[in-house]
Amino acid sequence: MTAIAFSQISGLIKSIAVAVPDQLDCDGCFNLAAEFADAELRGIELPNALNAVQIHLNQCPCCAYEYQALLEAVHAAEDNPDTNPDTNPDTNPDTNPGTNSEVNPGL
Amino acid sequence: MNDLQQAEPDGWLCRLQADEAVRDLAIEQLRNYLVRGLSRSLSHRYGGRVQAEDIAQVALLKILNSLNSFQQRSRFETWAMSIAIRVGISELRKRHYRDVSFDINSGGDQFQIEVTDTTADDIEELNHRQHLLTLLQRLIDETLSDKQRLAIRGTLAGLPVEEIASRLNSNRNAIYKLLHDARLRLRLGFENHGITAEDLSTLFA
Numbered sequence: 001m002t003a004i005a006f007s008q009i010s011g012l013i014k015s016i017a018v019a020v021p022d023q024l025d026c027d028g029c030f031n032l033a034a035e036f037a038d039a040e041l042r043g044i045e046l047p048n049a050l051n052a053v054q055i056h057l058n059q060c061p062c063c064a065y066e067y068q069a070l071l072e073a074v075h076a077a078e079d080n081p082d083t084n085p086d087t088n089p090d091t092n093p094d095t096n097p098g099t100n101s102e103v104n105p106g107l
Numbered sequence: 108m109n110d111l112q113q114a115e116p117d118g119w120l121c122r123l124q125a126d127e128a129v130r131d132l133a134i135e136q137l138r139n140y141l142v143r144g145l146s147r148s149l150s151h152r153y154g155g156r157v158q159a160e161d162i163a164q165v166a167l168l169k170i171l172n173s174l175n176s177f178q179q180r181s182r183f184e185t186w187a188m189s190i191a192i193r194v195g196i197s198e199l200r201k202r203h204y205r206d207v208s209f210d211i212n213s214g215g216d217q218f219q220i221e222v223t224d225t226t227a228d229d230i231e232e233l234n235h236r237q238h239l240l241t242l243l244q245r246l247i248d249e250t251l252s253d254k255q256r257l258a259i260r261g262t263l264a265g266l267p268v269e270e271i272a273s274r275l276n277s278n279r280n281a282i283y284k285l286l287h288d289a290r291l292r293l294r295l296g297f298e299n300h301g302i303t304a305e306d307l308s309t310l311f312a
Contacts, residue, residue, distance in 0.1 A: 004220055005247045008263050009240070010311040013263075016297065017307040019290035025280040026268070034181035034189045041185075059290075060283060069152065070192045073144030074185055 015059065024056040029063045037070055119187075120174060138163050138169070140184060141191045142234065146311040149191065153199040162198060166191035175243050202272045220263075236310055241301065245294035255289040258282055 008035070024032075036053045039046050057064045119137055122133035145159035170187050220240060247256060254275075261271035272282040297307065 004263050008265060009220065012259070012263060013239070013243070013307050013311040015295045016290045017304040019287065019294045021291070022287055026283050027280055030189065030193060034186040038181045038185050050168065056210050060268070062279070066192055066196050069148045069196055070189050072189050073120070073192055074146035076147030077144035077184070082280065
């Protein structure tokens with residue numbers, strides 16, 4: 001018998017509910033992620049060829065998580081050129097343990 | 108003016124393959140760019156137990172070895188950051204799940220679902236949910252392959268695809284496909300019993 005938290009079974013059921021055919025695997029998504037991110041960051045309408053990326057992201061929590069991390073990183077690199085991780089309390093894990101504790105199981 | 112603005116927007120490829128002085132400066136600028144992004148983006152993920160500088164260094168090697176595969180469909184910086192983020196998150200996942208003891212193979216490929224905590228507004232909703240869970244159990248038992256059951260078990264334990272792949276000596280693409288096919292099969296199974304995707308989403312919102 002496997003005891004399962006409601007949140008986990010709920011996650012599985014939701015992933016079943018949104019399951020549709022997916023042309024991409026994770027590597028295929030990764031290969032198009034930068035182009036997809038640029039379109040989103042610049043507010044450009046997505047070319048049809050990139051619709052497959054959105055379909056994959058909707059169904060793959062790992063890729064979706066990495067994609068969100070990519071958007072955040074590009075924003076940070078370009079919007080905060082002077083950010084110094086050693087001195088900025090928002091980004092320094094040693095001085096901001098609160099943000100450090102976030103864990104995303106299953107991502 | 109930051110490093111990026113100083114660099115020619117389309118000049119990364121040329122500069123990264125130029126003579127030593129130009130190349131070294133370009134590498135340093137790219138490294139700084141990656142560190143800025145990684146510092147912010149990775150610090151709050153999975154406990155942030157990596158140094159952005161270390162990840163940037165590993166990523167730089169990958170990037171420099173993959174310049175031929177950059178197809179210029181995106182900005183170079185975004186492409187490079189996508190590589191760095193994948194390196195960083197993979198490392199974070201490895202470190203995080205190294206401490207999670209769950210033997211995906213224990214008990215074989217058969218398992219019974221027992222939901223430990225549940226919330227429902229009324230008894231009718233609870234009964235609906237229980238009915239769906241019983242059906243889910245049946246569909247898992249009757250329509251999935253042994254490998255699919257193992258992968259689903261890993262998912263229910265909260266493991267990411269990458270970690271399930273590692274524990275099953277497989278790779279991320281193969282496990283994603285295995286799980287995706289399993290979900291499609293389960294969805295079809297529910298539909299054959301008159302249960303729509305909307306029903307599922309509503310009852311397990």
